[in-house]
Every structure is written in C-alpha cells, then in structure tokens.
Amino acid sequence: MPEPSLPSKRRGRLFRFGAAFVVLLAVAGYLVVQYVTGGAGGPGCKVVSAEGDGAEYEFTPEQAVNAATITAVGTARNLPERAITIALATALQESTLRNIDYGDRDSLGLFQQRPSQGWGTPQEIMDPAYAAGKFYEHLEKVPDYTRLPLTVAAQKVQRSGFPDAYAKHEPDASLLAAALTGRSAATLTCEGRPAATRAAGADAVRAALVRDFGRDVLEPAGAEVGAAGTPSPSASAPADSEPGTVTLPVTGDKGAEAAGRRAGPRGWQLAHWAVANASELHIKRVSYAGREWVAGNTDSQWQATDAKASADAGDGAGAVQITTGQ
Template identity: 70%
Template sequence: MALLAVAGYLAVQYVTGGAGAPGCKVASGKGGRTPYEFTPEQAVNAATITAVGTARKLPERAVTIALATALQESALRNLDHGDKDSLGLFQQRPSQGWGKPEEIMDPAYSAGLFYDHLVEVPGYLDLPLTDAAQRVQRSAFPDAYAKHEPDAELLAAALTGRSAATLTCDGRPGSTPEKGPDAVRAALVRDFGHAVLRPAGAEVADGAGTGTGATRSARASEERTVTVPVTGGTGTGGERETERRGWQVAHWAVANASSLHIQRVTYAGREWTAGNTDSKWSPTGTEGAKGAERAAGPVRITSAW
C-alpha cells in the first residue's frame, strides 16, 4: 500500500511538473471547455515553443502539433534524462543527430529543431496530429500524441494570441528567479528573436528627475516597465493580426511571471497582476476593455523590482 501511494505521488509530480498547485490556467475563450491547469515551469516551456513557431511565421496548427508532442514526450518539462540518451522537451537524442546535449537542453533550440523537421513532412497541416508528430519523432508509441490534442489546442489558442485574456498564472517567483526589465528583454529576444523589440524598440523609462510620494512611486514603476511595441498590417485584418500579436506577447509575459518576477502585464485595456489565478484580466481605465481594444497600443510588462 505504501509503495503504491509513493508511486501515485511520483506519477502526479511527473504529470504536473512539480509539487503543489499548478499555478497557471488557460480558460476556453468560448467558455464551453474545462480550463487547462499547469505549472509555471510548463507555462514557460509552452510559451517558448509557441514563440519559436510564430517567429518562423508558422500557422497555429504547427504550434498545436509541437505542444501536443512536448506534452507526450516530457509533460512540457525540460528533462535532463529519458529513454537511452533522450533529453529535453521533445526527448531528442544526441546519438541520433539531434544536436549536442547542451543544445537539446535549450528549449528554444529544441523547439526550433522540431519545427525544422515538421515542415519537411509533406502535407503535415492536413495530417491527423498524431501522424504528423510521429513522422518527426518516430516513437515506439505512434498513437500516443492524439490524447493531448485538446489541451494543445487550448494552449495554442491562448499562446498565439487568438484567444484573448485567457491565460493567467499566480506569479509566485521560483527559488532562483531572474529579475528586472533587462531579464525580461533578454527572454523576449531569446524566444521571439530581435524583431520583437522593433520597430521602436522595447523601452524602459529612464526615471530621471526627482519627486515625492505618488510621483516617486509612479516613476519607480516606470523604471521597471518594459514597453513592447505591437505592429501589424493595415485595415480590418491588419488590426486583428496586431491585436493577436499583442495578446501573444501579453500571455507570454504572464507565463514567464514566476521565472522573471513579473508583477503586472497590461494590454488592450486589460491588466493582469501577480496573484490572480481566476483566469480573468481586469479592465483598466475608465473606458473599459472594449473601448481600449480599439487602440490596443503596446504591451507593458512591469517587473516586481
């Protein structure tokens, strides 16, 4: 009995990615599905996989395939072990030409390598998900990926920005968090590439000058804030694409809240603050979320310090 209890506990830890409550949640934009709950570690890795795919201008279906594959192979955990010499999010093997161990353990590298192989599969967008994944992975369990498709679709909708204001994390920092706006900027470039900081660049206010009381408090907040410009095409379709891009960056920031010590994320008249796990973004300002979305503006990411 005791051994069975221990085995059950370890199984839960493997699936959830660690001890305690999951801490992150993605709600269905349509409100008709059970929310998907996962850990901050899993959220960071899912956001990286998504960002690498969209930076290559791959469609959401490609991201869904990648996320389902990583859910099956590692439960979205960057594992330093596996079957034989398998490593990382996708359990890629150095001995089979997937790269050096230190490369495979880089989530952005391993995600990019998965996409490199996926796009070489003829008609992969039209294949059943498990078939497309299997043609890349060549797993001993070729049908295993299918069961993760619903969760991967929910994650992809949020992390590509198609489903707005649906991802939240509690934002509690880990034991060795990176800190400050410089860490946020570096992580943005790591996942999205340098283009995420263009055309105007992600700027941090200089905080120059003096003041007292509320003025000093506001200036301190500005000093910790990275402003990420969001641009897209023109016309109605371009506005939708711009907003989608903005929500992708905003959700990425929430997913990274614990590791980067992010306190607040603001976009399109909505605001997320650390400690909120009810999958709701609060309206900002007096116009309400709908009015502000018409002029969504940049994504503002504020660090705790």
C-alpha cells in the same frame, strides 16, 4: 539496578507527538516551497476556451514557460497555429512540458531528442528554444503536415514506439496554442508568485523575449539589441516607461487590422507570454487592450483597467506593458 522506564502509554504519546511534529514540519516546508516557486509542484496556471464550451487546462508555471517558448519559436518562424499545436502535443507526451535531463537511452529535453541521432549536443537539446526549433525544422519537411492527423505528423518527426499516444494531448495542446499564439484573448492566467532563484527586472524580460522570439521582438520599442540578447547601453526606453517596465508597441498586427480592431493576436501573444513567464521573471503586472493581469490575485483573472486611462491610451491596444517586481 536498572533505571525505571517510562510507562508504555507515555512512550506512545511521545512517539505520536513526535511523528505529528515531523509531518507538520514537512507540510510547512512544502507550502513555503510552493509559495516561493510559484507553485512549481502543482497547477498554478490555467488556460480556458474562448468558445464558451467550458474546456480548460491547468498546468504548472514550469510547463507554462516551456509552452510559451515552444509557441514563440514557432511564430518567429512564421508557422501556422497547427504546427504549434502539433509541437505542444508532442512535448506534452514526451516530457509533460518539462525540460527533463533523462529519458529512454540518451533522450533528453522537452521533445526527448537524442544526441546520438543527430538532434544536437546534450547542452543544445536542453535549451528549450533550440529543441523547439529543431522539432519545427523536421516538421516543416513533412509534406502537407497541416492536413495530416496530429498523430501522423508528430510520428513522422519523432519516430516514437507509441505513435498513437500523441492523440490524447490534442485538446489541451489546441487550447494552449490558441492562447499562446494570441488568437484567444485574455484566456491564459497564472498565480504569478515570483521565484527567488532567477534574475529579475526589465533587462531579464528583454533577454527572455529575445531568446524566445528573436531580436526583432524589441525593435518596435526602439531598443538596440546587443550580441548577448540584451539592450545595448545606448538603447533608450520609450519615453513613457518607468524603471522595471518593458513597453512593447504592437504594430502591423494583420489579424487585428483585418477585423478592424487595434487589439489583435500579436499583442495577446506577447501579453500571454509575459503571464506564462511571470514566476520565472518576477513579473507582477501585464497590461494590454484595456485589460490587466496582476500577480498574486486570488483568481488572477484579466480585469478591465480604468476606463479613462484606457481611453487616454487608445484603449490600451497599441502596446503591451510588462511591469516587473524590480
């Protein structure tokens, strides 16, 4: 004799309960991933216009790191902001500023460069600093590229099947370039929740600075840089630094000197670079020019630091201080 089955209504309630439980688990898992990775799956960073026109662009920590690298490589080559805007717009179109390992035919990376077309090996192209350098190398060969429409300049490098597609990214790329070159002060912020999968500490920050800007970026801090891009054992940190802190004195900032100010584009570029890399490198605080950004704040805005401390530090404009979570 067959066993009696559950009433259909009860079976329905159990099914709905089970389905709801699975959904709750999925949502909880998603929220945990977002917290741990700094919101890599959605906007966690924002850049705003310094012109007071309300323009802004929201992007993810992953995109922020790549945009900061593209910009740093460009300024290390002494290229103008227009070149960086062209590069950022191109990467926004080609990969949405994500270092993807796939594309049309053998296209790879931020700029969808093809090994078969002589852009480099797959491993090289997947290195954002290398890929950005190769893009700039080709862009510099375009006559009068700074005077060309962005679509024309980008197309002469990329040879895309959709040459007009770069135009729609110019406003966002311009905002990013202004912030990441340091021309627009205190305009880039991120939530900055530290990731759990990357090395942390001052040495990791120094290595990333060298990767993006070149070895000269650490010279003002008095650090001797080894062949691997990390400070040598004999290098001593500045006397006022603390464990887990990188202090970058900003000297020779021509933009600031010309305007009669101590704080200038070079300092703000380094400060914004640190904020963009906050999730990747476990950076919890960045200070410059009497302002401070702290990871994990609700609004993650740049705030004025203590007035007396700022005065004692010469308004804080003489150095960028990056404090890590370790």
